Structures are given as C-alpha cells and as structure tokens.
Amino acid sequence: MAERERLNTRQRGTVFVPKSQLLSPEEVQRAVRRMAHEILERNEDIANLVIIGLQTGGICFAERLADVIHEVSGVDIETGTLDVAFYRDDVTIRPVLESAETSVDADLADRVVLLVDDVLYTGRTIRAALNALADWGRPQAIQLAVMVDRGHRELPIRADYVGKNLPTSQEEAIDATLDGVWIGTLVKK
Amino acid sequence: MIDSIAGGNLVSLATLSQRAIVEVLDTAESFVEVNSRAVKKVPALKGKVIASLFFEESTRTRLSFETAAKRLSADVLSLAVASSSVKKGESLRDTINTIDALGIDAVVMRHSSSGAPVQVSRYVPHVRVINAGDGQHQHPTQGLLDAFTVRQVLAARAGTSGRESGSELFAGLKVLIVGDIRHSRVARSDIEVYTRLGAHVTVAAPGTLLPSDIAQWPVTVATNFDEALATADVVGLLRLQKERGSGAFVPSLGEFTSTYGLTARRAKLLRPEAIIMHPGPMNRGVEIDSQVADSSAAVIEQQVRNGVPVRMAVLYLTTAGATLESDPND
Numbered sequence: 001m002a003e004r005e006r007l008n009t010r011q012r013g014t015v016f017v018p019k020s021q022l023l024s025p026e027e028v029q030r031a032v033r034r035m036a037h038e039i040l041e042r043n044e045d046i047a048n049l050v051i052i053g054l055q056t057g058g059i060c061f062a063e064r065l066a067d068v069i070h071e072v073s074g075v076d077i078e079t080g081t082l083d084v085a086f087y088r089d090d091v092t093i094r095p096v097l098e099s100a101e102t103s104v105d106a107d108l109a110d111r112v113v114l115l116v117d118d119v120l121y122t123g124r125t126i127r128a129a130l131n132a133l134a135d136w137g138r139p140q141a142i143q144l145a146v147m148v149d150r151g152h153r154e155l156p157i158r159a160d161y162v163g164k165n166l167p168t169s170q171e172e173a174i175d176a177t178l179d180g181v182w183i184g185t186l187v188k189k
Numbered sequence: 190m191i192d193s194i195a196g197g198n199l200v201s202l203a204t205l206s207q208r209a210i211v212e213v214l215d216t217a218e219s220f221v222e223v224n225s226r227a228v229k230k231v232p233a234l235k236g237k238v239i240a241s242l243f244f245e246e247s248t249r250t251r252l253s254f255e256t257a258a259k260r261l262s263a264d265v266l267s268l269a270v271a272s273s274s275v276k277k278g279e280s281l282r283d284t285i286n287t288i289d290a291l292g293i294d295a296v297v298m299r300h301s302s303s304g305a306p307v308q309v310s311r312y313v314p315h316v317r318v319i320n321a322g323d324g325q326h327q328h329p330t331q332g333l334l335d336a337f338t339v340r341q342v343l344a345a346r347a348g349t350s351g352r353e354s355g356s357e358l359f360a361g362l363k364v365l366i367v368g369d370i371r372h373s374r375v376a377r378s379d380i381e382v383y384t385r386l387g388a389h390v391t392v393a394a395p396g397t398l399l400p401s402d403i404a405q406w407p408v409t410v411a412t413n414f415d416e417a418l419a420t421a422d423v424v425g426l427l428r429l430q431k432e433r434g435s436g437a438f439v440p441s442l443g444e445f446t447s448t449y450g451l452t453a454r455r456a457k458l459l460r461p462e463a464i465i466m467h468p469g470p471m472n473r474g475v476e477i478d479s480q481v482a483d484s485s486a487a488v489i490e491q492q493v494r495n496g497v498p499v500r501m502a503v504l505y506l507t508t509a510g511a512t513l514e515s516d517p518n519d
Contacts, residue, residue: 083219086231086261086505096195096510098212099219101352135228 014186016175023164023181028147031163032061032178035145036068038161043112046075048140050111054129055083055100057118060178061147061163065116080104082115087128109137118176120146123157147176195506198318200306201327202381210385211356213502214337218352220498220505223260233509234263237294241267242284243321244275244300249469250321250330253496254297257504260497266293281305282312289313295508297321303374317507325372331468332378334499336386338492339423342464359386365417366408367393367449368427368476371400371438375468376427380408393417394449397438414449418458426451426467426476442475449476456481464488 023031043049046069053062059081066077083100085091115129126144133142145161150168164181168174173186190206191197194213202210223231239258243251258265266288270276275284281300288296295317298306303324310318322328336359337351343358344351364383370376370392383390384407392399393411403410411417418424429445439445446452451465456478459465465477465487473479482489 085219086223086233091233091509096506099216101350102219102222131232135226135230137227 013189015189016173016182016184017187018175018182018184019172020184021180021182022166022174023176025178025180028163028176028178028180029064031147032064033068035161035163036065036072039065039114039143039145040069040073042143042160045112046073046077048112049114050078050080050106050108050139051114051116052080052082052104052129052133054115054117054125055081055085055102057176058116061118061145061176062116064178065114065145078106080106082129082132084125084128084132087132089124089128104136107137108133108139110140113139113142114145115142116145118147119174120144120149120157120159120162121152121174123153123155126157127155148174148181150174193506194503196510197507198306198310198320199329199503199507200310200318200320202329202332202378202385203327205381205385207356207385207387210333210336210382213333213499213506214340215352216502216506217333217337217495217499218350220260220501221495223501224498230260230262232262233505234258234261237261237263237508238292239263239265239504239508240288240293240296241265242270242288242296242298243268244270244281244298244305245322247299247321249493249496250299250328253493254319254321254330254500254504256497257500258297261501261504261509263294263504263508266291281308285309285312289316295319295504297504298323300324319503319507322374324374326374326377327381328374328378328468330496330500330503331375332382333503334492334495335375335379335425335466335468336382337499338466338488338495339464341491341495342488346462356386359383359388362388362422363420364388364390364423364425365393365411365421366390366425366427367414367451369398369429369438370394370403370427371398372430373427376425379425380406384408388423391417391421395439395445415455415458418451418455419460421459421463423464423466424451424459426465428468428470429472429475446475451477451481453478453480456484456486459486466492469493 051062051066053059066079069077081103083102085097085099143160146159147163149162149165172183175182191204192206192208255265297319299321300323303326305323306318306320340351344354366376380390391409391411393414467489
C-alpha cells in the first residue's frame with residue numbers, strides 16, 4: 001500500500017506510513033455498533049447525552065455513534081466538536097499543533113457528556129479535554145469512548161467504551177478511521 | 190518565505206508565505222469561538238510572561254494585545270513609557286535588557302523607528318518579538334486582522350466558513366487603498382497580506398503622499414479615484430498622519446478631503462456590496478465622512494473586534510510552543 005497522508009494527526013510535517021491492517025472497515029463498523037449498544041445500556045435517559053468528538057480523529061466516530069444510537073433508539077443526539085490544542089500540557093515542549101474547529105452549542109450543565117476519540121494513548125489529550133469542558137459549565141457526568149486503546153498511559157485515565165484493545169510498542173503509530181485500523185510509523189515529510 | 194510563524198517572531202508580513210498567513214487566519218477562527226464562550230480564557234500561555242512596550246501611543250492595538258495575552262492566561266508586563274526611564278534617556282538596548290532580566294518570553298512592541306523590532310530580536314534572541322507597528326515600516330497584526338475581517342465578511346456572504354475558504358475568496362478581489370500611503374505602515378502590511386492571498390491592490394493618493402519607490406510595489410496606482418472606487422470590492426482608508434508631517438504634503442486638509450476623502454457624495458459611487466475599512470483612529474470629516482463611517486458598508490467596528498482573536502492567534506503561534514527545530518519527536 002502506498003504512503004498516505006495521516007489526516008488525523010496535526011503534528012507538523014509528519015506522514016503516517018501504514019504497515020499492516022489490524023481491523024477491516026467492517027470490523028470497525030461492528031465495534032462502533034457494539035459501543036453504541038453499550039452506551040444505550042448504560043444511559044437510560046439517552047436524550048440527556050451530548051456526544052463530543054475530539055478534533056480531528058474523534059469526529060468521524062462521534063458522528064457514527066450518534067447515527068447508530070439514533071437508528072436504534074429513535075432519539076436525536078446532540079453533537080459537538082472540541083479542539084484541545086489550547087489546553088495541552090505539552091504545548092511548551094513541542095511545536096504548537098494546528099488548531100481545528102470547536103463547536104459546542106449545547107448547554108453542558110447537568111448533561112451527560114460522551115467524549116469520543118480515535119486512539120487512547122498517553123491520556124494527555126483526554127486530560128486537556130476535561131479541562132476544556134470545565135469552561136462550559138458542570139456536566140452531570142463525563143464518559144469516554146475510544147476506537148482503539150493502545151496502552152502506555154501516563155495519567156490515571158481509562159475509557160468507558162473501547163472498540164478494540166491493541167497493545168502496541170511506543171515506536172509504532174496507529175491510524176484509526178471508519179476505513180479501518182492500521183499500524184505503521186510516523187515519518188518526517 | 191516562511192511557511193509558519195510557529196515558534197518564531199512576527200516582525201513583517203513581507204517574509205510570510207500565503208500558507209503562513211492562512212494559518213494565522215485559521216487559528217484566529219478558533220479564538221473567535223473562544224471569545225464567544227462564557228469563559229473566554231484558555232491556558233495556552235499559562236506561566237509565560239509577555240512584555241508590552243509601546244514607545245509610541247496607541248489605544249486599540251495596545252488594549253487588544255493585552256486582552257489577547259490575558260485570554261491566553263499569560264502574565265502581562267506593561268511598560269508605561271511616558272513615566273519610565275526611557276524619558277531619562279535610557280537606550281532601547283538597556284530598556285530591553287532590563288526587562289529581559291525580569292524574565293520574559295515575548296515582547297510586543299511599537300516604536301516610531303522603522304526596524305526597531307528587528308534590532309530588539311538581535312539583542313534578545315531567546316525572546317519572541319511581535320511588531321505592533323514600527324515607524325513607516327510594518328504593522329503586521331493590522332494587516333492580518335484586515336484580511337481576517339474581509340474573509341469573515343465574504344465567507345458569511347458565500348455561506349461558507351473562513352476556515353473552509355482558505356484563501357480562495359481573495360482570488361481576483363479588487364482592493365483599493367486610499368490616502369497617506371507614503372507614511373503608512375498599515376498600507377505596507379495590507380498590501381503584503383492582500384497580494385499574498387491573491388487579491389489585486391490599487392492605491393489612490395495625491396502624488397505627494399505616494400512613496401518615491403511606488404513603481405517597485407506590487408500595486409497599481411489609480412489615475413482616476415472615482416473610477417477606482419466604482420469597481421472596488423474593498424476600500425481601505427488610511428489616517429492622514431499629522432504626527433508624521435502629512436499635513437505638509439497636501440495643500441490643505443479641505444483640499445485632501447475634496448480630492449481623496451470618502452465623502453458621502455463619493456460613497457454613492459461604490460458598488461452596493463463594497464466593504465469600507467479604516468484601521469482607526471479616524472479623522473472624521475478628513476479621510477472619511479462621519480455618515481460613511483457609520484454606514485452599514487463600513488466594518489470598522491468589526492475590525493476592532495477581530496483585533497483580539499487575531500492577536501491571540503499571533504501570540505499563541507509565536508510564543509506557546511517550542512521552536513520547530515527543537516521538536517523532541519524528531
């Protein structure tokens with residue numbers, strides 16, 4: 001497979017080079033459906049849920065989860081997007097990430113917020129997202145869904161819903177989209 | 190040409206590529222969203238110290254830079270030059286070294302001498318330098334916020350977002366800049382930013398208020414002001430700068446107004462969708478009639494409002510991260 005641009009990283013000047021496919025698009029779809037059912041099971045008042053996708057890799061999964069939950073329950077789920085670039089704690093030790101759109105129209109006070117991301121790794125993105133959400137008020141609860149949990153946590157953070165646990169080495173990189181999950185490496189352009 | 194101001198200084202727009210400019214505009218879109226929240230503050234520059242050094246007076250630039258720094262959680266050291274040792278004859282170098290000794294990460298500076306920010310960047314290479322206007326040279330953040338305002342207006346009309354449109358709304362756009370081009374750093378920055386984004390810039394001014402090297406600039410000089418007005422998409426007016434001696438370059442203010450002022454009569458020549466801009470402070474009744482400045486075609490207040498998010502973008506990109514060379518992931 002030819003080199004392809006890794007769209008869901010905003011690390012300047014890097015390209016994701018895939019090595020092998022870990023999950024097919026069908027397997028990803030099945031995992032998303034399963035997560036949607038788990039979310040419905042755990043949240044009786046599903047209309048109180050707001051799904052927020054993390055820029056940029058979490059957006060496609062957030063939208064897909066909202067679609068499946070709507071399909072199954074008939075409830076329209078409010079969604080939003082969140083960019084945590086301005087909240088990162090590693091901002092001073094690496095070049096700034098390019099920012100992406102944040103759009104949270106819902107009032108989050110007393111709502112259950114479901115954060116959605118593609119890959120859970122060190123946990124620092126999620127910590128930044130929790131910080132950011134505090135600026136919108138006080139949600140009743142915050143839950144986390146990720147497509148892939150690849151381990152190597154540096155903070156006490158865990159996901160409530162996991163599409164697939166994939167133990168990886170820190171030298172590797174994971175690319176997760178609705179088109180499948182790939183393992184590969186990040187190389188400089 | 191530089192492709193990103195991330196981790197660097199912002200002294201002039203002349204060295205920035207289109208990509209670097211679009212990155213600032215896109216980042217500013219993120220900060221417009223931040224400024225619309227109940228809590229208008231993000232921790233991106235927490236622990237950073239930004240010195241604001243205005244050796245020349247300013248209201249909006251200074252206030253919007255300091256507001257921008259505070260909304261990014263930076264600490265702001267503000268030097269009131271009029272009551273500082275500068276008045277006792279301290280040199281620029283000594284002033285900068287003194288402030289640097291207190292520990293600063295960035296300096297936002299305005300100075301009446303062209304090139305002062307470049308000089309300062311040599312004195313303190315470890316400090317990010319952001320030019321807030323130097324003599325007749327450049328006023329980069331004004332140029333950026335003017336372009337941002339134009340993109341915002343055009344994107345709203347086209348039913349798209351600024352971020353999605355990138356630079357495409359500027360392709361072939363006719364921008365007319367009127368007035369004291371010779372003394373204006375705003376004109377120099379505007380011309381850089383608009384031409385880099387793909388617009389076509391025309392200038393209109395009495396011959397005495399055009400710089401002597403205008404032939405080398407990437408602009409067309411209007412031979413007939415009224416005709417140029419009738420085809421312009423954007424009209425950028427400039428303040429007649431009496432403190433830089435502009436008064437001596439025109440026979441009288443009244444004559445300037447009647448030949449190059451945007452009077453209510455002349456404003457009727459404009460296309461209905463033309464955008465009228467002014468960087469402020471305005472000399473109402475000189476370069477622009479009061480009723481034109483307050484008309485719906487004028488976006489002067491929107492320019493001031495956009496000053497904060499655009500300057501947040503500049504401070505964030507230049508000061509928040511490490512320099513591109515020191516990426517630990519390399």
